[in-house]
Amino acid sequence: MTAQELFEQIKKKRSFLCVGLDTELTKIPEHLLSKEDPMFEFNKKIIEATHDLAIAYKLNLAFYEVHGASGWISLMNTVKYIRKYHPEIFIIADAKRGDIANTARMYAKAYFRSLNCDAVTVSPYLGQDSVMPYLEYDNKWTILLAITSNESFKDFQTIENKDTGNKVFEEVVLKSMHWGSDANMMYVVGATHPEYFAAVRKHAPNHFLLVPGVGQQGGSLQKVAESGMTDNCGLIVNSSRGIIYADISGNFTVEARKRAFTLQQEMEILLKQKGLI
Template sequence: MTAQELFEQIKKKRSFLCVGLDTELTKIPEHLLTKDDPMFEFNRKIIEATHDLAIAYKLNLAFYEVHGAAGWNSLVKTVKYLKTHHPDVLVIADAKRGDIANTARMYAKAYFHSLGCDAVTVSPYLGQDSVVPYLQYDGKWTILLAITSNESFGDFQLVHNKQTGNLLFEDVVLKSMHWGSDANMMFVVGATHPEYFAAVRKHAPHHFLLVPGVGEQGGSLQKVAENGMNDRCGLIVNSSRGIIYADITGNFTSEARKRALKLQQEMEVLLKQNGLV
């Protein structure tokens, strides 16, 4: 999926919503536990309740890998379902991988070729040779961690580099500009830290940003749009727990849709205010 195709989906759906499928067996409705593959059944129902409102789905691999082969099978089935029934959405493997070049090459092949995802999150802290293998796949996206949404993000990401005068996350963004482009690379910028969006946009005005932290983590959608939106929207805002666990009874799909619809309607207003729809 190209950047233009992604923008067309944003305009068509009047949304820049990504639904995070952080699926936990202990949190899904009990009646699904009798199914052969409860995690996949839960994901399938969430997808069917929200696919017309979302431009992307993000699968956090940890929630599947914890179950071994069975969990990986649920992941594979979910990706295949999305690619078969809703090929217009971006499928993100939230893997946060970061390893040497030879290993990175295998990870890239696993997520892009074997699994069939459109994008993968990657830690850039091993440098260029750990990222470039992901950038070799046409039509695929590498999403680099810049500003994460967790509480201790500042332990390293805000370290001041006296040589460049930048914070570490700024140097990551600037350095990576030599590795990829706004056609195959995005950045993670947490909604919980809106004060840093301006710095990211200063260095990467045209790149798409994957934005976690809206919803349960308390990030403001309004502030994200004010500080991060560009002339192609340039935002993919993720909500996981706030949507998929809005209700854990037999009515869970209806409640999930209500939460997703509320976000989509807020996003439509923001897109209109910026003249994008």
């Protein structure tokens, strides 16, 4: 999927919402546990309840890999279902992989060829040769970690380089800008740290940003848009638990849609204010 195709979906759906499918067997409704593939059944119902409100789904691989082969089958079934019934949706493999070049090449092939996702999240801290294999695929996206949404992000990401005056996350953005472009690379910037959006935008004014942390983690959608939105929106804002676990009864899809709809409505207002729709 190209950046322009992604923007067209944003305008069409009046939304830049990504729904995170962090699916846990212990949290899904009990009546689904008797199904042959409970995780896929849960995902399918969430997708059907939200696909017209979301431009993307993000599958956190850890929640599938923990179940071994059956978890990978659930993951593949989910991706195939989206591809068949909602091919306009942008699919993100949230893997946060970071390894040497030969291993990175296998990871890239797994997520872009075998799994057929549009994007994969990657840790850049092993350097250029650990990222380049992902950038070799046409119309696929590599999403580099810049500012993460967790509490201990400051352990490394905001350490200052005394020679340049830049923080580590800024060095990541500046260095990686030469590896790819705004046509095949994005950055993760957590909504829980809106004070850093301006710095990211100073160095990467046109790149799409994947923004976790809105919802249960407390990130502000308004603040994200103020500092992060560009002339093609430039934002993919993720909400996981706040949507998919809004209710775990037999009516869970109704509550999930309500949460997604609320976010979509807020996003529509922000897009109108920017003059994008």
